[in-house]
Amino acid sequence: MARIQLNNIQKRWGAIWGVRDVNLDIADEEFVVFLGPSGCGKTTTMRMIAGLEEPSEGEIVMDSEVMNEIDARDRDVAMVFQGYALYPNMTIYENIRFPLRMRGVPKEQHDTLIKRAAGLVELTDYLDRKPSALSGGQRQRAALARAIVRQPHVFLMDEPLSNLDAKLRQHMRVQIKHIQRELKITTVYVTHDQIEAMTLADRIVIMDKGAIQQIGTPDEIYNDPANTFVANFIGAPPMNLIAGVMEQGTFTAPGVRVDGLPAKHDGKVTLGVRPEDCTVTADGGHLSGSVYGVEPTGDMTYLTIKVGDKLIEVKAHRDYRADLNSDASVGFDPKRIYIFDTASGQRLR
Amino acid sequence: MASARKRSRGESLALRYAILGAWALFCLVPVLWFLSIGLRPRIEIITPQPIYFPTFSLDAWHMIWEDWPMGKYLRNSVLAIIGSVIIDLILAIPAAYSLSRFEYKGRDDIGFYILSTRMMAPAIVAVPIFFLFRNFGLLDTIWALMLIYAAINLSFVTWIIRSYMLDIPKELEDAAKTDGAGELRILWEIIIPAILPGIITASVIAMIFAINEFLFTLLIASTPDAYTMSVALANFTGGSDGVIYNAIALVAFLAFLPVFLVVVLIQKHLSRGLTMGAVKG
Ligand SMILES: Nc1ncnc2c1ncn2[C@@H]1O[C@H](COP(=O)(O)OP(=O)(O)OP(=O)(O)O)[C@@H](O)[C@H]1O
Numbered sequence: 082m083a084r085i086q087l088n089n090i091q092k093r094w095g096a097i098w099g100v101r102d103v104n105l106d107i108a109d110e111e112f113v114v115f116l117g118p119s120g121c122g123k124t125t126t127m128r129m130i131a132g133l134e135e136p137s138e139g140e141i142v143m144d145s146e147v148m149n150e151i152d153a154r155d156r157d158v159a160m161v162f163q164g165y166a167l168y169p170n171m172t173i174y175e176n177i178r179f180p181l182r183m184r185g186v187p188k189e190q191h192d193t194l195i196k197r198a199a200g201l202v203e204l205t206d207y208l209d210r211k212p213s214a215l216s217g218g219q220r221q222r223a224a225l226a227r228a229i230v231r232q233p234h235v236f237l238m239d240e241p242l243s244n245l246d247a248k249l250r251q252h253m254r255v256q257i258k259h260i261q262r263e264l265k266i267t268t269v270y271v272t273h274d275q276i277e278a279m280t281l282a283d284r285i286v287i288m289d290k291g292a293i294q295q296i297g298t299p300d301e302i303y304n305d306p307a308n309t310f311v312a313n314f315i316g317a318p319p320m321n322l323i324a325g326v327m328e329q330g331t332f333t334a335p336g337v338r339v340d341g342l343p344a345k346h347d348g349k350v351t352l353g354v355r356p357e358d359c360t361v362t363a364d365g366g367h368l369s370g371s372v373y374g375v376e377p378t379g380d381m382t383y384l385t386i387k388v389g390d391k392l393i394e395v396k397a398h399r400d401y402r403a404d405l406n407s408d409a410s411v412g413f414d415p416k417r418i419y420i421f422d423t424a425s426g427q428r429l430r
Numbered sequence: 431m432a433s434a435r436k437r438s439r440g441e442s443l444a445l446r447y448a449i450l451g452a453w454a455l456f457c458l459v460p461v462l463w464f465l466s467i468g469l470r471p472r473i474e475i476i477t478p479q480p481i482y483f484p485t486f487s488l489d490a491w492h493m494i495w496e497d498w499p500m501g502k503y504l505r506n507s508v509l510a511i512i513g514s515v516i517i518d519l520i521l522a523i524p525a526a527y528s529l530s531r532f533e534y535k536g537r538d539d540i541g542f543y544i545l546s547t548r549m550m551a552p553a554i555v556a557v558p559i560f561f562l563f564r565n566f567g568l569l570d571t572i573w574a575l576m577l578i579y580a581a582i583n584l585s586f587v588t589w590i591i592r593s594y595m596l597d598i599p600k601e602l603e604d605a606a607k608t609d610g611a612g613e614l615r616i617l618w619e620i621i622i623p624a625i626l627p628g629i630i631t632a633s634v635i636a637m638i639f640a641i642n643e644f645l646f647t648l649l650i651a652s653t654p655d656a657y658t659m660s661v662a663l664a665n666f667t668g669g670s671d672g673v674i675y676n677a678i679a680l681v682a683f684l685a686f687l688p689v690f691l692v693v694v695l696i697q698k699h700l701s702r703g704l705t706m707g708a709v710k711g
């Protein structure tokens with residue numbers, strides 16, 4: 082129920098930069114996921130949206146109202162904190178009830194709302210316990226329940242599922258997406274988990290060192306990375322990046338030779354190719370080296386090839402096996418080759 | 431192997447109890463000694479020969495209640511002390527909240543200044559305080575005692591509560607804010623319950639200081655209207671009767687008892703309170 086615009090947002094504490102120049106336009110009802118390495122400014126950005134931190138520069142606009150001066154409690158957001166922030170002296174029931182009391186939700190609705198929220202996160206049996214008597218995952222779900230118990234303008238969720246086991250995490254993911262769609266609430270979500278990002282997001286925001294590296298749908302982020310950071314950050318295992326030289330459409334690096342690339346990119350470039358866009362060939366492929374590791378996982382085999390002093394990851398057929406140090410040759414899908422400027426890391430198109 | 435370990439476990443347990451028992455004895459003997467002095471006839475106390483089978487006597491007991499208005503002194507003590515602790519908490523909690531939560535210039539200096547008031551020798555301010563209270567017409571009243579005890583204890587009560595507040599994660603308040611709570615409500619519903627052990631600890635220590643306070647009480651109280659237990663004790667040391675040891679011992683014991691009972695009652699909170707500041711989580 083809110084559009085959120087971040088215009089040239091910066092945040093610094095003295096000489097320490099939290100966030101440098103963030104521009105982001107989050108549409109009403111959109112689900113945006115922040116993804117980035119630890120310390121890149123995800124929490125800081127979120128706290129500025131919540132009003133818990135004042136930007137050093139720039140404007141935060143919600144539904145065309147500038148929010149910079151508006152107090153956190155008047156912004157009508159619900160937030161799941163990275164450290165849960167449950168009230169230690171209150172039971173889980175009272176914790177979940179707290180926002181209802183503060184926001185003046187009629188008393189007779191409380192019980193129903195609390196039970197429903199607790200049910201969604203499967204905590205119904207723990208309502209009369211204090212937070213200290215819960216496990217880490219249960220506390221995290223209690224924090225989630227406290228956020229979803231009412232209908233705010235905006236959901237802000239800072240790694241709300243980080244402490245759950247795989248099964249519960251998958252289940253909660255579905256619940257969160259469902260609630261968000263049903264209530265049509267603009268949501269900003271922070272995670273380190275790529276699968277979570279890919280499955281939940283309308284758009285993903287990739288951040289690094291306080292700056293946005295790319296904004297796009299999960300498809301765009303995966304298939305059309307803007308720079309080597311994004312290319313290397315997304316995907317498991319991530320994209321292979323090979324630094325070399327391009328001359329008249331031919332890319333060469335030790336052990337690597339690729340013809341027929343656009344000639345306009347001549348110079349020092351980095352070639353990127355995802356492990357799943359590599360195929361093991363008899364010989365005469367684009368890359369040749371020696372087998373460094375073979376890891377069968379059941380549905381596929383991870384093959385690591387040593388080329389010069391670089392390790393290249395390949396997703397091979399599940400029947401693929403090879404001896405260590407035997408010769409291996411790999412071909413790239415020519416339509417799936419990415420070229421980056423080595424110096425700046427930016428994608429060359 | 432297993433039995434050897436078991437035995438040494440049992441031995442170390444026995445040793446532990448022996449040490450604790452010895453310590454308890456060490457602490458308790460003076461108290462019991464005092465009580466026994468208080469409950470014996472005066473003659474028996476001042477004889478130089480050791481007495482192996484003391485006689486029990488309520489002389490001192492009757493004396494302090496009947497010849498002296500001990501009930502009034504006790505009441506004065508209790509009122510002045512409780513009042514002072516209440517004043518301290520009303521002032522110290524918001525002050526500590528400000529010192530631990532808001533960022534402003536000179537905050538840490540103010541914090542240190544508050545603590546440094548405690549470092550002054552009391553005698554230095556005794557005379558000005560006497561005139562101050564006289565001008566306000568507060569001499570010889572419980573109100574003056576309340577104020578003076580509160581003033582003496584305020585700095586460290588603030589300091590203790592502040593250190594507890596520093597231990598509360600800031601995220602907790604942030605959560606309350608996003609949930610829609612105002613500052614006062616956050617203080618009342620989130621902070622105070624979370625630091626209750628600290629508040630209790632500070633209050634008990636303030637009570638102990640107040641009950642032992644002598645100099646200012648003597649200065650302000652000139653009639654039994656404002657005498658407290660600690661000053662009443664002094665009454666048994668002079669005059670034509672000489673030093674009345676058994677009465678002194680009994681009054682000292684009575685002064686000690688309330689604090690002791692309070693500490694025993696809230697022991698759980700107190701021990702948690704004294705260590706909570708040290709360990710996070
Ligand atoms: N109050 C603060 N004072 C000084 N620096 C801060 C403060 N809060 C955050 N920072 C710094 O700002 C940067 C961004 O922090 P932030 O918490 O936003 O990271 P994050 O992306 O959420 O990381 P994580 O994934 O580990 O949670 C970090 O380098 C951090 O050290």
Ligand SMILES: [Mg+2]
Binds near residue numbers: 123124163
């Ligand atoms: Mg964070």
